[in-house]
Amino acid sequence: MLDLVQYPKVVICMLFVLHLVLRRAWQRRRRPNLPLPPGPKGYPIIGNLFDIPTEYPERAYSRLLDRYGGLMAGFNAVGRDMVYLESFGTGILVLGSLKRTTDLFEKRSSIHSDRPVSPVLSLMEFDKFFSLMRYGTRWRRQRKLFHEYFNPIVIPQYRPLILEERINYIRDLANNPCAFWERTRTYFTRIILRSTYSIEPTGNDDPFVKNPELVGEGFNVAGKTGTFIVDFMPALKYVPDWIPGTGWKKFVRYYNDAGEKARVLAFEQVREKLRCPLIQSLPNEDDPKFEEEVLCARDTAAVAYIGGADTSSGVALATLCLLAIHPDIQKRAQAEIDQVVGLGRLPDFDDRDQLVYLGAILKEVARLYQIAPLGVAHAALEDDVYDGCFIPKGTIILGNSWHILHDPNIYPDPFSFNPDRFIKDGMLRKDILNPFSAAFGFGRRICPGRYFSHDTIFAMISSVLACFDLSPRKDDNGRQVPLKFELEEGVLIHPKRFQCEFTPRMPSRPYD
Numbered sequence: 003m004l005d006l007v008q009y010p011k012v013v014i015c016m017l018f019v020l021h022l023v024l025r026r027a028w029q030r031r032r033r034p035n036l037p038l039p040p041g042p043k044g045y046p047i048i049g050n051l052f053d054i055p056t057e058y059p060e061r062a063y064s065r066l067l068d069r070y071g072g073l074m075a076g077f078n079a080v081g082r083d084m085v086y087l088e089s090f091g092t093g094i095l096v097l098g099s100l101k102r103t104t105d106l107f108e109k110r111s112s113i114h115s116d117r118p119v120s121p122v123l124s125l126m127e128f129d130k131f132f133s134l135m136r137y138g139t140r141w142r143r144q145r146k147l148f149h150e151y152f153n154p155i156v157i158p159q160y161r162p163l164i165l166e167e168r169i170n171y172i173r174d175l176a177n178n179p180c181a182f183w184e185r186t187r188t189y190f191t192r193i194i195l196r197s198t199y200s201i202e203p204t205g206n207d208d209p210f211v212k213n214p215e216l217v218g219e220g221f222n223v224a225g226k227t228g229t230f231i232v233d234f235m236p237a238l239k240y241v242p243d244w245i246p247g248t249g250w251k252k253f254v255r256y257y258n259d260a261g262e263k264a265r266v267l268a269f270e271q272v273r274e275k276l277r278c279p280l281i282q283s284l285p286n287e288d289d290p291k292f293e294e295e296v297l298c299a300r301d302t303a304a305v306a307y308i309g310g311a312d313t314s315s316g317v318a319l320a321t322l323c324l325l326a327i328h329p330d331i332q333k334r335a336q337a338e339i340d341q342v343v344g345l346g347r348l349p350d351f352d353d354r355d356q357l358v359y360l361g362a363i364l365k366e367v368a369r370l371y372q373i374a375p376l377g378v379a380h381a382a383l384e385d386d387v388y389d390g391c392f393i394p395k396g397t398i399i400l401g402n403s404w405h406i407l408h409d410p411n412i413y414p415d416p417f418s419f420n421p422d423r424f425i426k427d428g429m430l431r432k433d434i435l436n437p438f439s440a441a442f443g444f445g446r447r448i449c450p451g452r453y454f455s456h457d458t459i460f461a462m463i464s465s466v467l468a469c470f471d472l473s474p475r476k477d478d479n480g481r482q483v484p485l486k487f488e489l490e491e492g493v494l495i496h497p498k499r500f501q502c503e504f505t506p507r508m509p510s511r512p513y514d
């Protein structure tokens with residue numbers, strides 16, 4: 003007879019199947035007599051497992067939207083813009099138009115603003131970051147605190163600091179252009195570290211710069227549902243480490259430690275001196291709420307620190323790459339800057355409204371490339387009925403920004419890089435969908451760091467254009483090596499590392 007203790011994997015599989023069968027039976031019982039949203043037909047138990055994409059999911063979901071999204075009889079679709087899949091009893095609803103994201107994430111935000119439970123991310127304690135936290139009181143408090151320090155009315159107070167860091171960045175670029183990749187990342191981390199903790203890291207290898215990079219790395223692997231089987235069967239977290247197949251626990255411990263360091267170290271350094279703006283308004287130490295408020299401030303500051311630089315630097319690097327590939331676009335932007343700003347100084351925030359073509363470039367980058375093309379997954383907090391369809395509680399809901407921002411009906415020739423699509427009569431067009439309304443997510447969970455991010459990216463890109471010509475790298479024979487805009491894989495999709503040259507444009511250097 004099979005000795006089950008000798009075959010732990012067999013036991014685990016049997017328990018898994020039993021768990022799925024029971025879960026499915028329970029779900030069927032409570033479903034009203036309504037169809038699920040349209041989608042491909044699945045197999046028993048595993049459902050649409052084989053339809054769930056693992057690589058570039060935004061593109062694969064986009065194809066599914068085109069194929070199934072809205073084909074159901076009587077379904078009141080405005081386009082092929084909603085598709086539903088199910089695997090191991092969990093639903094995945096993909097939204098492919100601004101109408102759908104507005105209906106669910108804004109008009110029904112109290113139902114669709116939760117985050118999916120990920121046992122792996124919880125074990126890594128990443129759900130302590132409010133960006134991944136479930137919808138509720140704790141999330142609300144941290145989001146409110148974050149908003150106090152990053153809302154559009156207060157962020158102009160960070161501008162002097164941003165302009166100072168921008169000068170440091172341009173100067174370092176002039177002295178060591180080969181290090182532009184690391185230095186771009188450090189530009190954003192320095193600004194966030196200085197504005198949230200008043201900490202100034204020493205260089206690209208400073209642990210304050212490296213720690214959040216490590217956290218991002220862990221999130222990029224573990225944030226992909228299905229990387230680890232424990233995501234489908236949470237009970238596996240109780241299986242002891244010596245059992246084969248539990249190697250993922252090592253991964254969890256390693257990144258848990260990185261997350262803890264990033265959350266705690268910077269905060270502890272400034273806590274005593276109350277230099278962190280977020281802790282200046284703490285109650286007295288003898289107040290019973292003191293400890294709770296400290297933890298709230300600590301974890302809120304950490305979200306800005308860990309999430310802010312990774313996303314903004316991805317977008318900034320993508321912009322540099324696209325500009326180096328398109329010298330004609332670059333030249334027009336430089337001519338505009340020279341005309342508006344002149345040659346003796348660098349652009350600043352007062353010039354922004356007049357830099358129309360640059361504004362169009364930044365919009366076109368946001369349209370063509372999203373660091374989080376499926377946003378961060380939302381989840382349904384309770385059962386919902388929408389447009390004649392049943393959306394079960396716990397359904398993972400993805401707003402496919404990539405699909406929306408590559409819609410040829412809104413943006414003809416959507417794969418070409420064409421800032422002119424946003425300009426009419428020398429002004430930025432208001433009659434075309436602004437890519438920022440999809441690239442930063444949706445509803446109550448929309449990115450609260452977007453205003454800050456716009457400022458940091460504008461300061462950097464406008465100054466790079468003012469000071470340098472960007473071009474693809476030359477080989478030993480002086481020939482340009484063709485440059486391609488390519489993307490990495492992951493939850494956050496960064497541009498692939500590329501090389502380009504920065505040739506100073508001005509004889510006198512306004513950054514010295």
Ligand code: HEM
Pocket residue numbers: 132133134145148152305306307309310311313314317373374377378379380441442443444445446447448449450451452454455
């Ligand atoms: C170009 C840069 C950025 C992009 C493209 C971006 C994009 C996003 C996206 C797509 C989401 C998910 C929204 C949703 O769930 O619907 C998000 C959430 C978030 N972002 Fe950003 N982001 C950027 C920069 C920043 C910066 C600089 C900060 C901090 C200073 C920041 C802080 C956050 C936070 C705290 C959340 C979580 C909000 C919540 O769950 O309530 N982001 N961001």
